[in-house]
Amino acid sequence: MPMLRDRRILITGGARGLGRAFAEAAIAAGARVAIADILEDAGRATAEAIGAVFAPVDLAVPESIEACVAAADAALGGLDGLVNNGAITNSGGKGMADLDPQTWDRVMAVNVRGTWLATRAALPALRASGRGRVVNIASDTALWGAPRLLAYVASKGAVIAMTRSLARELGSDGITVNAVAPGLTLVEATEYVPADRHRLYVEGRAINRTQVPDDVCGAVTYLLSDAAGFVTGQLLAVNGGFVMH
Numbered sequence: 001m002p003m004l005r006d007r008r009i010l011i012t013g014g015a016r017g018l019g020r021a022f023a024e025a026a027i028a029a030g031a032r033v034a035i036a037d038i039l040e041d042a043g044r045a046t047a048e049a050i051g052a053v054f055a056p057v058d059l060a061v062p063e064s065i066e067a068c069v070a071a072a073d074a075a076l077g078g079l080d081g082l083v084n085n086g087a088i089t090n091s092g093g094k095g096m097a098d099l100d101p102q103t104w105d106r107v108m109a110v111n112v113r114g115t116w117l118a119t120r121a122a123l124p125a126l127r128a129s130g131r132g133r134v135v136n137i138a139s140d141t142a143l144w145g146a147p148r149l150l151a152y153v154a155s156k157g158a159v160i161a162m163t164r165s166l167a168r169e170l171g172s173d174g175i176t177v178n179a180v181a182p183g184l185t186l187v188e189a190t191e192y193v194p195a196d197r198h199r200l201y202v203e204g205r206a207i208n209r210t211q212v213p214d215d216v217c218g219a220v221t222y223l224l225s226d227a228a229g230f231v232t233g234q235l236l237a238v239n240g241g242f243v244m245h
């Protein structure tokens, strides 16, 4: 039987990159999917191309998150899963001395507060599902301490810590909460990453090759499925063995 048959899943940041790949994988596994993104044109085009529904959202704005989750809930007739994937991914390149507080605040608002608020907005639907699943997309940069990426790394460290507290808070509702930490993955958003950082990853992995979005889909699909029903509060690094924790 397909792993996600009839599951209703909302994936934030699904217009492109990893989020789009997770959406395609979930649909291939039998799920019905809503994708949400601040990129409205790209989000609608992706939704149409892959057979998902689209709900616009700005994860920096609490009311926008509420409206988005309500729209996804209504369109799918409930929610069994939420993938908190939407994030600001392009804040790197500056050392800590040159990072400006506005960038720091915006990254925290979207990546950390947005993850909390999306989970909170989805809570009644996930509770009603009886088999709710939350998958938070972290990053292995928070595990090895990537330099010149401080706001992002701090935000992903917070996502990992929140995953553990949320798992304890939501366990009695039958909801699991786990995190996936991808390594540097080849997508539009990482084209700006300098070649030496890409090389560091390829050479430092146990499996010495470039990471692509498909490499991460199995972990996300698994954590959304019945197979992971007793797995909660965990962090799964998917990075070809670059960081082992």
Ligand SMILES: NC(=O)c1ccc[n+]([C@@H]2O[C@H](COP(=O)([O-])OP(=O)(O)OC[C@H]3O[C@@H](n4cnc5c(N)ncnc54)[C@H](O)[C@@H]3O)[C@@H](O)[C@H]2O)c1
Pocket: 012, 013, 014, 015, 016, 017, 018, 019, 036, 037, 038, 039, 057, 058, 059, 060, 084, 085, 086, 087, 088, 089, 090, 110, 137, 138, 139, 140, 181, 182, 183, 184, 185, 186, 187, 188, 189, 190
């Ligand atoms: N690609 C990598 O190397 C890598 C590595 C580790 C973790 N990640 C994580 O994977 C996830 C997906 O990243 P990606 O690599 O596909 O990059 P990406 O920038 O393409 O994806 C992020 C998505 O979130 C959306 N988004 C940004 N701000 C938003 C906002 N305020 N409201 C709503 N949506 C917003 C973007 O439009 C985009 O579609 C992110 O959480 C990222 O931190 C990526």
